Amino acid sequence: MQNKIHFIGVGGIGLSAIARYLNQKGFNVQGSDIKNTALLEKLRKEGIKVFIPQKEENITDDIDLVIYTAVAKENNPERVGAKKKNIKTYSRREFLPILLKDKKVISVCGAHGKSTTTAILSSILDDANALIGAESKEFNSNARVSESELMVFEADESDGSFIDSNPFIAVVTNTEPEHMEFYNHNLDKFYSHYEEFLKKAKIRVVNGDDDFIKKLDLPMKKVFIKEAKNIRYEIRDNQPKTIFEYKGYEFEVYGFGEHLVLDALLAIEAANEFMSLEKISKNIKNYKGIKKRFDILQNEENFTLIDDYGHHPTEIKATLNSAKLFAKLNGIDKIIAIWQPHKYSRTIDNLDGFIKCFEGVDELVILPVWAAGEEKVDIDFKKHFKKYNPIFANRIISKSKNIMLTDEFGNVIKNYDKGLIIGFGAGDITYQLRGEI
Secondary structure (H helix, E strand, O other), X not given: OOOEEEEEOOOOHHHHHHHHHHHHOOOEEEEEOOOOOHHHHHHHHOOOEEEOOOOHHHOOOOOOEXXXXXXXXXOOHHHHHHHHOOOEEEEHHXXXXXXXXXXXXXXXXXXXXXXXXXXXXXXXXXXXXXXXXXXXXXXXXXXXXXXXXXXXXXXXXXXOHHHHOOEEEEEEOOOOOOOOOOOOOOHHHHHHHHHHHHHHOOEEEEEOOOHHHHHOOOOOEEEOHHHOEEEEEEEEOOEEEEEEEEOXXXXXXXXXXXXXXXXXXXXXXXXXXXXXXXXXXXXXXHOOOEOOEOEEEEEEOOXXXXXXXXXXXXXXXXXXXXXXXXXXXXXXXXXXXXXXXXXXXXXXXXXXXXXXXXXXXXXXXXXXOEOOOOOOOOXXXXXXXXXXXXXXXXXXXXXXXXXXXXXXXXXXEEEEOOEEEEEEOOOOHHHHHOOOO
């Protein structure tokens, strides 16, 4: 591998993990993005040079290798610059086999829960390398470097790259169809990727309740939520904890919800290939959650603010169930959901699910769609979500124990200083909730 590496789109959660990993391994790493973010500021503090915006002049003669995000098309100025200078370029997907070829990879994929499962695994296997699609609050990063041959890796099904992750252990949380635009809305093509991923692994740890997985004739370690006993939820040290018993041991994991039990069981069974259940029961307590997944930003008397990455109806419904439980245990009687729809295509494809998944909230706030590069499509949110009588706001202003909604002119249209407020979305809502933009 060459020494000086430039990342186009280094602010993305997947590419930033690789950049951090290689930076910690001693490579000369730099990158670019289209606008500044808190994550990019972190990369700078870690010694990674970041260019804003992307332009051809950022590609200098001394760069040995360029790695780019899938969003950066052929006409991206830095890809154009690299081509002119005959610098070797790889997409993130093309680079994965190079990055992972010498590692014993525990590769985690699935439509929902893969970041949580990967992060729990990285906490249990505390001596392993890790590349996660979210920042672990245990080590405040989405990457960790060690001398171990083990690599805990969050694989990505959105571009099919999970089949290139060199899985020693393949972990599948579920196979619910997502990112179908990549698979040309062809379910056979979608499921064939999962089958190929599983066949490449020597060990397979899977959700035994998944309908597609049930059809496969492969040797697999199947995990079932029903095998966890005495599931209970507590607030310990002001943190949400799910406690359960499994195979004679008690496990305590950060967060609330039955879906969390499944993620933990998958991590436990994968880690059990390398260590005892007794050690796993101890190490799983290292897990402190991940940023943007039921991430409690403020928690004071009668006021809780939570940030969640959920941008699919299944995720939102599961997280809202956790929020309702958290509110009940904290004596909070009002739940306000703030939703920033992510992509027009996803919103349209899952519209019926979105309409149903917010049932039980006391108020629903809808922000403008985070387009993620897509062309605008007219969606009549007022009509489709009329049963919620939603509030439409342009953005959020977050202060201590106060959330303000503003219109397109910056006028405050509503304040919240009581209740449990939970934001959903994969766009910039996370920075709005944190008061960073």
